[in-house]
Amino acid sequence: xxxxxxxxxxxxxxxxxxxxxxxxxxxxxxxxxxxxxxxxxxxxxxxxxxxxxxxxxxxxxxxxxxxxxxxxxxxxxxxxxxxxxxxxxxxxxxxxxxxxxxxxxxxxxxxxxxxxxxxxxxxxxxxxxxxxxxxxxxx
Numbered sequence: 677x678x679x680x681x682x683x684x685x686x687x688x689x690x691x692x693x694x695x696x697x698x699x700x701x702x703x704x705x706x707x708x709x710x711x712x713x714x715x716x717x718x719x720x721x722x723x724x725x726x727x728x729x730x731x732x733x734x735x736x737x738x739x740x741x742x743x744x745x746x747x748x749x750x751x752x753x754x755x756x757x758x759x760x761x762x763x764x765x766x767x768x769x770x771x772x773x774x775x776x777x778x779x780x781x782x783x784x785x786x787x788x789x790x791x792x793x794x795x796x797x798x799x800x801x802x803x804x805x806x807x808x809x810x811x812x813x814x815x
Contacts, residue, residue: 698741702738702741705750705754706734709750709751709754709755710730710734712751712755713730713733713734713754713755713758714726714727714730716755716758716759716762717729717730717733717758717759717761717762720759720762720763720766721762721763721765721766721769725762725765725769726762728765729758729761729762729765730758730761732761733754733757733758733760733761733762734754734758736757736761737753737754737757740757
């Protein structure tokens, strides 16, 4: 998570006092909505990843405050960001799991074992088909 100093350095246009007030106000919003955000994120990505998703969601919300329409309620806007972050985490975990399935096993650094198994299965299928054709012609 970004420190207050990093956030202060990244904003630049506001005075230090204005930034402190902004951070204090946002900290109050975090305290107010954190439990709800964790429940929502848990429903999307599971409880083990929920706190990280919420933390990232709050950071993204803070960085996007300039795009927030203050005529609308804050809670749905924040929770939409948290849900999107949680969904992205689920997608990333799925992609990583799929890549792990495609990586070679430790015993075969070239990855040829999987390819050899596919070729062996294709050969067996071709031999079985040839055998069935030969039996059908003989009958």
